[in-house]
Amino acid sequence: MTERADKTIELRVLRYNPVTDEKPHHQSFTVPYTSDMSVLQGLQWIKDTIDGSLTYRWSCRMAICGSCGMMINAEPKLACHTLLRDLAPGPVTVEPLNHFPIERDLVVTVDDFVKKIESVTPWLIPKHPKPVSEGPYNQTPAQMAAYENFSACINCMLCYAACPQYGENPKFIGPAAMAILQRYDGDSRDGGSALRIDAVHGEDGVWGCTAVGACSDVCPKAVDPMHAVNQNKMNTALDYFLRFLKKRDTK
């Protein structure tokens, strides 16, 4: 039996159309909801029944794709992972993610984020090439545990919206890029450390972090970017003092 949507809640949604609006403004919608409805479903109801021009990103509806990040009551959240019933009686403010330029309504420009992820060489660089005939790269459970947490990142950017240092200095590498860096750097099969350290050893790299920790608080996948940053502060610091002793592979 389906539950009847006999309760309503007010959604105050930030609207912005770059063609017609000089600046963003809020628009209120009264949305009927059932106890299993997410904020994303509320937005979909608005789009389907009131205003088809309402623009937002989504895909999986199950906290996997990372598309639907937005500020819900001023907190970075996944809209598909936030239930309307938990926000009752409302009103609920829905705005695009902090610290990113708005493209339209709830959609932000992700270019900067993508560039940052690319800058940390987010793939495995095998220590030494191994032909298939030699079999797979084996890994113990402990070796896997060293990076597993960081591999859960879904690139939702909530941590960037939460990070005051990224808000302050858009050049700062930011939390998820560091978590992703550590996902590969911490992998026993990987040999790309030197490359990655060089990408983040500057003022706008790991040292742009002042250990606020908001990233780890808001992450919907329980990734701990602050831990990744700390690990790399240590790695970078060791590299700073030991770089003269090390034979660097400059390939």
Added chain:
Amino acid sequence: MPHAPEKRSNAPIFWLLFGAGGTLSALFGVGLILVTGFLAPQGIGIGPDALSYENALAFTQNWLGKAAIWAVISLFFWHAAERLYLTLKDMHVFSDLGRRLLTYGVAAVVTVATAGLLLAIGF
């Protein structure tokens, strides 16, 4: 290569001093305050002359005692300096050079002065 390497920051020096001071203060800070500030002066659990002038002098005249005093005083300062530096930076107070002088500068002066005084006390 996907990017040009960024200029290396010299933050590791200050961060390691900060870390060392933080570890030291977490391990010994409270204990030291308790012993030197309350227990010893009140004579609770410790002899009343444990921190007498003669004992304190003997402690500072031993090279190990000197090292301990130097580490505790200077590293505590480096720890506080880093925290204050970042706070001032976040609050946009002073120029970067001003902030560095006010925080790291003070810690550096205290480090050198403490070493000087400890040496002046002699062995």
